[in-house]
Amino acid sequence: MTQTHIDITSLKATAPSAQAAAEAAARWKVADVAALYELPFNELMFRAQQVHREHFDANAVQLSTLLSIKTGGCEEDCAYCPQSAHHDTELEAGKLMEVGAVLAAARAAKAAASMSATRGEANHA
Ligand code: SF4
Numbered sequence: 001m002t003q004t005h006i007d008i009t010s011l012k013a014t015a016p017s018a019q020a021a022a023e024a025a026a027r028w029k030v031a032d033v034a035a036l037y038e039l040p041f042n043e044l045m046f047r048a049q050q051v052h053r054e055h056f057d058a059n060a061v062q063l064s065t066l067l068s069i070k071t072g073g074c075e076e077d078c079a080y081c082p083q084s085a086h087h088d089t090e091l092e093a094g095k096l097m098e099v100g101a102v103l104a105a106a107r108a109a110k111a112a113a114s115m116s117a118t119r120g121e122a123n124h125a
Helices: 016-029 030-037 039-054 099-111
Strands: none
Touching: none
16 A cells, blocks of 8 residues: 655644734724625626736736546545545545655646646645
8 A cells, every 4th residue: 555645834823813813803894794795796707807807917828737636435425526435426536646656647627727626535725
């Protein structure tokens, strides 16, 4: 049996700090969130474009390539997901890909100016 190891020491925590959470809570009252939720779709799109253009090139988009490095057999029971082992979805499950194969795919995606990898099981964001 081959074991794979991924060095996660360089990964940074993504959970917001207590200060950031407090600042967000102060900025976003429930009524503010509800008002945003109730906006007509085109108004929401317009506002999103305004914010986008303040921070990014208006006509540039990031392309990403998703790679399922472990397909099917997930122990979670998310009813909508064909990766779940709890339902017969006719998905052909695959073992966790070898690190070398993942790296090769990532390099190929990077060379094609797009890269992102996902692992089809629990604890993904
Ligand atoms: S945890 Fe993710 S991969 Fe697993 S069943 Fe739920 S959505 Fe699908």
